Amino acid sequence: MLLSLAWKNIWRNKKRSLIILAAITFGLWGGLMSGALMMGMGESMVNTAIDQDLSHIQIHKKGYSKDKEIINFIPNGPKIIKQIRAVKGVKAVSGRTLIIGMASSPASTFGVKIVGINPDDAKMATNIYEKIIDGSYFDSKHKNQIVIGKKLAKRLNLKLRKKIVLSFQGLDGSIVYTACRVVGIFKTESTQFDGMNVFVNQKDLFRVLDTKPLIHEIAVRAESAEIMPAVYETIKAKFESLSVQTWQEIAPEVAFLSFTMQSFTYLFVAIILFALLFGITNTMLMSVVDRTRELGVLIAVGMKKGRVFTMILLETIFLSITGGIAGILIGGLTIYYFSFSGLDLSAFAEGFESFGSSAVLYPFLPFAMYIILTIMIIVSANIAAILPAWKAIHLQPAKAIRTY
Numbered sequence: 471m472l473l474s475l476a477w478k479n480i481w482r483n484k485k486r487s488l489i490i491l492a493a494i495t496f497g498l499w500g501g502l503m504s505g506a507l508m509m510g511m512g513e514s515m516v517n518t519a520i521d522q523d524l525s526h527i528q529i530h531k532k533g534y535s536k537d538k539e540i541i542n543f544i545p546n547g548p549k550i551i552k553q554i555r556a557v558k559g560v561k562a563v564s565g566r567t568l569i570i571g572m573a574s575s576p577a578s579t580f581g582v583k584i585v586g587i588n589p590d591d592a593k594m595a596t597n598i599y600e601k602i603i604d605g606s607y608f609d610s611k612h613k614n615q616i617v618i619g620k621k622l623a624k625r626l627n628l629k630l631r632k633k634i635v636l637s638f639q640g641l642d643g644s645i646v647y648t649a650c651r652v653v654g655i656f657k658t659e660s661t662q663f664d665g666m667n668v669f670v671n672q673k674d675l676f677r678v679l680d681t682k683p684l685i686h687e688i689a690v691r692a693e694s695a696e697i698m699p700a701v702y703e704t705i706k707a708k709f710e711s712l713s714v715q716t717w718q719e720i721a722p723e724v725a726f727l728s729f730t731m732q733s734f735t736y737l738f739v740a741i742i743l744f745a746l747l748f749g750i751t752n753t754m755l756m757s758v759v760d761r762t763r764e765l766g767v768l769i770a771v772g773m774k775k776g777r778v779f780t781m782i783l784l785e786t787i788f789l790s791i792t793g794g795i796a797g798i799l800i801g802g803l804t805i806y807y808f809s810f811s812g813l814d815l816s817a818f819a820e821g822f823e824s825f826g827s828s829a830v831l832y833p834f835l836p837f838a839m840y841i842i843l844t845i846m847i848i849v850s851a852n853i854a855a856i857l858p859a860w861k862a863i864h865l866q867p868a869k870a871i872r873t874y
Contacts, residue, residue, distance in 0.1 A: 472777065476784035480792075483757070487789065490753045494746055494793025495800065498843075501742040502801030505735030506833030507813065512731030513834065514827045518659045519724050521597040523667075524717040525564070525689035526698045527705060529554075532713045534686065540569055540639060544712065547685025553708070554690060559701040562594030562691040567675055567684050571638030573618075573668060577627035582668050584636060586675035595689045598656055598669065605630045605654035614674050616650035619664025620657040628652055636668070640679055648678045659828045735835070739843060743850045750851065754786050754858035765862050766870020775863040782859035783852065790851035798840060809834050 480487050520526065529550070534542045544550060551565045567586030572579055589608040593599050598617070599607040608615055616634060628634060632652050640646040650670060658664055676683055690705065692698040698716070706714040718725040758765065765778060812830040 472781050472784060476781050477788055479757070479761075479781070479785050480789055483760070486753060486756065490749055490789060491793040491796065493749055494790065495797040497742050497746050498739070498794060498797025499801040499804065501739040502798070502835065502843075503804060503833065505738055505839075506801075506805045506808075506835045507831055508731045508734055508738075509835060510809075510813075510831040510833040511827050512728040514659070514831060516724055516728050518828065519721055520717055522601070522658050522660065522663060523596065524720055525562075525595050526692045526695070526717055527690040527702050528715055528717070528720055529688040529690065529705070529709065530686065530713045530715075532711070534713065538568065538570060538686075540641060540684070540686075543567075543684040543686050544688065547688070548683050550709065550712075551685070551688060554688065554705060557701060557704055557708070559693050559697045559704075560690060561693045562591070564588065564591040564595035564689045564691075565672075565683075565685040566592075566687040566689060567672055568686040569638045569675075571636055573622065573626065574635040574637065575626035575628050575632070578625060580622065580625055580665075582622065582636075582666055584638060584675070585667060585669050586672040587669055588672055592669075595691045598658070601656040601658050602654045603657045605652070607654050608671055610653065612651070612653075613677075614648060614650045615653040615671060617654040617656060617669040618652060619667060620655055621661050621665035622668065623652070623655050625665065630655065634668075636670075641681060646678060648674075650674075735839070736842070740846065743846055747850050747854045750786060750790060750854040751857055753789070754782065754855060755861065757785070758782065758858045758862050762865060762870050763872075766865050766867045769863075769865065770867035770871060779859045779863050782862050783855045786855035786858070787848065787851040790847050790854070794844065794847035798843060802835075802840065805833050805835055808832065 529544065531542050531544050547565055551563050554560060554563050564587065567584075569584040569586070571582060571584050573582040589599075593607075602617070603620065605617075607617060616636075618628065618634070623629070626634065630652055633649050634652060635647060635649050637645055637647050656664070672683070690701070692701045702714065702716050769775065769778065809832050812832050814830050816829045818829065
């Protein structure tokens with residue numbers, strides 16, 4: 471009986487109930503969408519970092535992170551690459567030659583990271599070849615080809631088929647100069663990456679250095695993120711003399727930012743519910759005041775105060791859950807739609823790219839978030855009901871009955 475009575479009491483003042491329901495619904499919808507966009511942005515930053523450079527796992531000579539000199543290459547690098555390809559769960563392996571140097575044009579000079587790659591292997595481990603906006607990705611057989619980022623091309627005032635001079639320290643300590651022709655210009659989601667990385671064919675780099683193959687970094691791509699930890703443990707156990715790291719260890723700031731985005735989502739929704747709590751409390755207080763005489767009569771004829779308290783509590787829970795379910799459904803459907811179509815925020819592309827995120831976001835929320843949110847709504851409803859219910863059970867029946 472109390473359940474039926476509580477539900478009917480909500481709709482005694484339809485206008486007031488609909489207003490608070492709309493507030494709960496659109497408040498939760500806005501909170502869910504904002505949180506999903508933040509989590510989508512965090513996911514975009516992680517995927518961008520993995521796809522364009524980090525891969526899932528990286529292998530270096532021990533101590534390379536502290537001293538990135540050209541001489542700190544991995545012993546027997548090509549042989550180790552072949553062994554890693556045989557590890558179960560490995561999708562792609564790319565050996566890189568990394569050199570810090572200078573890139574010069576008639577217009578200017580900038581410091582860059584020269585990345586020597588095998589184009590076919592690199593295509594499997596990263597997606598730079600998909601980011602080419604002008605030219606090609608080492609498609610011709612000409613020597614000394616170079617692919618540069620749009621940001622660096624702008625800094626050096628370079629266009630396709632123009633020459634760029636790279637200078638760097640050789641194995642013997644001397645300065646090596648080589649002229650390369652720009653065959654491709656790429657643009658990723660990170661302007662910082664585009665401004666400091668250039669890609670050359672390893673064969674050209676080894677010829678200029680007059681050396682056998684040098685591998686400073688081995689990028690490993692697992693078949694999926696789920697099996698990446700198992701692949702990491704296998705490789706780490708197999709090559710104990712080398713430094714084997716996951717992308718989280720290499721770029722902890724990216725992993726932390728992704729975690730922060732998820733934590734912010736819960737905090738943001740909690741703040742919205744906290745704000746709505748005052749609106750729900752106010753609505754229920756007004757309901758109790760409007761029904762002062764009625765509640766006084768119920769108490770006078772013998773209705774226990776505990777049942778009155780429960781009735782007010784149920785009214786508040788029904789009101790909150792109804793608005794909450796509507797907000798979750800609308801928010802969930804909106805998130806589901808944009809998780810496939812994407813939300814194009816190209817007007818703010820420059821700002822997103824400075825953080826290494828795509829301007830097209832694919833919002834998402836984990837299923838656990840909806841369960842936790844439902845629990846949070848019920849808890850908020852119980853808190854919001856305390857004051858109105860307390861006021862109702864402390865009414866003096868004699869005074870309340872005389873109230874009009």
